[in-house]
Amino acid sequence: EAGVAQSPRYKIIEKRQSVAFWCNPISGHATLYWYQQILGQGPKLLIQFQNNGVVDDSQLPKDRFSAERLKGVDSTLKIQPAKLEDSAVYLCASTTVLSYNEQFFGPGTRLTVL
């Protein structure tokens, strides 16, 4: 069974530029999460989707971050415009009730904002 796929793996941009990350969850997983992990900290949830609907986006900085999961499968997370403090690893995870909501993570995208 293929795991969670993410791309790109690394991205370096200048502040005020925009960037997008892509995630493809494990096949059949209805729930998809985006986490932000700042160096030295644990991951923090940005947004949770159930199929193509948003369940929780309370910690998403909506003035600059947006995410979509239009067909209920893969998802994109966008930052526009980026700030220095957005430098982090962006992790995507997915889960299904059939696995008792155990979350499985992709390899992450490491973003550096200069």
Place this chain on the structure above:
Amino acid sequence: GIQVEQSPPDLILQEGANSTLRCNFSDSVNNLQWFHQNPWGQLINLFYIPSGTKQNGRLSATTVATERYSLLYISSSQTTDSGVYFCAVPYIQGAQKLVFGQGTRLTINP
């Protein structure tokens, strides 16, 4: 929301040693996961253990939900065990959103 504390923050051991990592949480949980984050940043699932004890090779985990803690045991450590170990629990009872501890950084020296 729930608070998660991990200890120790850092642990340095020689190859072959045993270690115990602790995760304390502030409220009842029905879900707890242990992860290993390798040097490339990948979060690898170790255990899904809301209660009881599980073993997988040299690793085992015990969660005592009534006392709000979980322990991860690593025996006969290898250099490949190095990395950061995280525990994570649901933000509130019944939720899927996970709250992570700050992690324990384990370094195994040859």
